[in-house]
Amino acid sequence: MQRTQFGAMACSIARTLDVIGEPWSPLILRDVYAGTHRFEQLQRGLGMSRKVLAERLNWLVEQGVLARREYSARPVRHEYLLTDKGRELCDLLLVMVRWGDRWTAGEAGPPVLYRHHACGRISHVELRCSECEQPMRATDIDLLPGPGAHPTS
Amino acid sequence: MQRTQFGAMACSIARTLDVIGEPWSPLILRDVYAGTHRFEQLQRGLGMSRKVLAERLNWLVEQGVLARREYSARPVRHEYLLTDKGRELCDLLLVMVRWGDRWTAGEAGPPVLYRHHACGRISHVELRCSECEQPMRATDIDLLPGPGAHPTS
DNA sequence: CAGAGTCAGTCCCTTGAAGGAACCATCTTG
DNA sequence: CAAGATGGTTCCTTCAAGGGACTGACTCTG
Numbered sequence: 001m002q003r004t005q006f007g008a009m010a011c012s013i014a015r016t017l018d019v020i021g022e023p024w025s026p027l028i029l030r031d032v033y034a035g036t037h038r039f040e041q042l043q044r045g046l047g048m049s050r051k052v053l054a055e056r057l058n059w060l061v062e063q064g065v066l067a068r069r070e071y072s073a074r075p076v077r078h079e080y081l082l083t084d085k086g087r088e089l090c091d092l093l094l095v096m097v098r099w100g101d102r103w104t105a106g107e108a109g110p111p112v113l114y115r116h117h118a119c120g121r122i123s124h125v126e127l128r129c130s131e132c133e134q135p136m137r138a139t140d141i142d143l144l145p146g147p148g149a150h151p152t153s
Numbered sequence: 154m155q156r157t158q159f160g161a162m163a164c165s166i167a168r169t170l171d172v173i174g175e176p177w178s179p180l181i182l183r184d185v186y187a188g189t190h191r192f193e194q195l196q197r198g199l200g201m202s203r204k205v206l207a208e209r210l211n212w213l214v215e216q217g218v219l220a221r222r223e224y225s226a227r228p229v230r231h232e233y234l235l236t237d238k239g240r241e242l243c244d245l246l247l248v249m250v251r252w253g254d255r256w257t258a259g260e261a262g263p264p265v266l267y268r269h270h271a272c273g274r275i276s277h278v279e280l281r282c283s284e285c286e287q288p289m290r291a292t293d294i295d296l297l298p299g300p301g302a303h304p305t306s
Numbered sequence: 307c308a309g310a311g312t313c314a315g316t317c318c319c320t321t322g323a324a325g326g327a328a329c330c331a332t333c334t335t336g
Numbered sequence: 337c338a339a340g341a342t343g344g345t346t347c348c349t350t351c352a353a354g355g356g357a358c359t360g361a362c363t364c365t366g
Contacts, residue, residue: 004176004201004354010264012253013183013246019257023157023174023324030166033291039343048157049325054344075333077342085256090291091280093166095248100165103238104172108301111163115295119285122297126289127244128281132272138186138243142268144275148261157325176353192314202354207315228362230313 010149019063020089024048025056026096029082032066033090037079065089094125163302172216173242177201178209179249182235185219186243190232218242247278 007018020026027046036042043053057080060066065086068078082090094114101110101124113122129136160171173179180199189195196206210233213219218239221231235243247267254263254277269276282289 006180007257011180011183012250012258012263012265013179014253015257016249016253017179021176021179026166026170026174027159027164030164034296040341043343049327050344051326051346052324055323072333072342075331075342077333087290087292088252088255092245092248092252094280094289094291094294095245096169097165099241099245100167100169102241104160104168105165105301110165110299111301112165113297113299115297116282116284116287116289117293117295118287118289119282121282121284123282123284123289125280126283126286127247127278128286129269129272129274129276130279131269131274131276133279133281133286134269134271136247136269136271136276136278137240138247139240140270141247142270143187144266144268146263146266148258148264193312196314202356203315204317204355205353208352225313225362228313228360230362 016092019065020060020092022056022059024052025060026093028053028056028060029065029086029089030093032080032082032086033093037081039078039080042080060086091125095127098124169245172218173213173245175209175212177205178213179246181206181209181213182218182239182242183246185233185235185239186246190234192231192233195233213239244278248280251277 005018006014006021009015020029024046028042031042031045036045039050039053039057042057043050046053057066057068061068061080063085064083066080067083069081071077071079097110097112097114105111114124115121116123127136128134158171159167159174162168173182177199181195184195184198189198192203192206192210195210196203199206210219210221214221214233216238217236219233220236222234224230224232250263250265250267258264266275267277268274280289281287
């Protein structure tokens with residue numbers, strides 16, 4: 001497909017996509033987050049090509065989102081665990097879930113519910129401003145050029 | 154490529170990916186959000202194939218994320234605007250930006266800064282629980298089966 | 307009023323990624 | 337020793353992305 005590499009763009013969205021933008025990657029992350037750590041389980045659960053799964057896992061390990069840990073020498077067997085970088089990516093999944101629940105779940109309702117440890121209630125994520133703690137939506141902000149705006153030209 | 158369709162899966166992540174998971178879609182959304190509404194501008198700004206751009210725009214309109222509005226009859230000219238559904242998707246972009254800024258921006262710092270209307274300060278999004286308003290991370294929750302869990306089997 | 311320019315696509319060809327099945331290597335269990 | 341589990345790798349086919357050329361309708365400029 002000779003796909004355009006987004007990593008070089010001066011945009012954090014593009015660079016994030018470079019890491020988990022490829023097909024299957026977010027779903028792999030979801031399953032690892034939910035407790036599926038092994039190649040075989042992931043492949044069966046997702047029903048995806050083993051080849052592509054191997055490629056994605058290598059890429060995610062290379063990017064520091066997952067860590068490959070040996071859980072058995074002889075036969076050498078690895079499992080895949082989330083790093084801190086990967087755990088923070090899962091927050092992104094929560095927001096995707098929220099949008100999907102609101103706009104695509106339909107009659108049946110959300111397929112999964114989320115119980116917050118802190119309060120024990122079924123809830124969902126909300127976006128707030130890190131400074132004033134008021135709700136922060138895409139429509140509530142202005143965009144300004146930042147320090148890393150344009151290294152070249 | 155005969156890509157697997159995620160839309161049918163009983164998972165809000167997969168269904169969200171079905172809408173904006175394809176290459177370029179989030180970047181198109183970003184540019185429309187930032188004020189680029191026309192085909193030509195989008196194509197030049199993104200440097201992507203006109204063919205793929207046309208495909209993506211049609212899909213996003215079909216999905217109700219963008220609306221095609223005629224801004225000139227004769228010559229018939231359309232522009233692309235965010236719907237409510239699309240605006241809420243932009244919240245997802247904010248979270249992607251946050252992660253990209255933290256983990257991929259490097260020395261140069263974030264390419265774009267965000268000023269919150271409510272408080273006027275440069276800030277970023279934080280995830281909070283909709284019920285108790287305390288921080289809510291992927292690691293702070295339990296997953297439970299929801300009503301739309303498994304329509305078949 | 308001819309020619310250049312703008313805008314929004316469409317068409318066609320090439321290339322390379324996803325799908326899928328088969329294969330392989332290593333160890334364990336019966 | 338055969339069968340099974342595990343974790344890949346290799347190969348082939350198919351189809352989507354890239355990219356450039358082309359179209360068609362209108363406008364602007366000299």
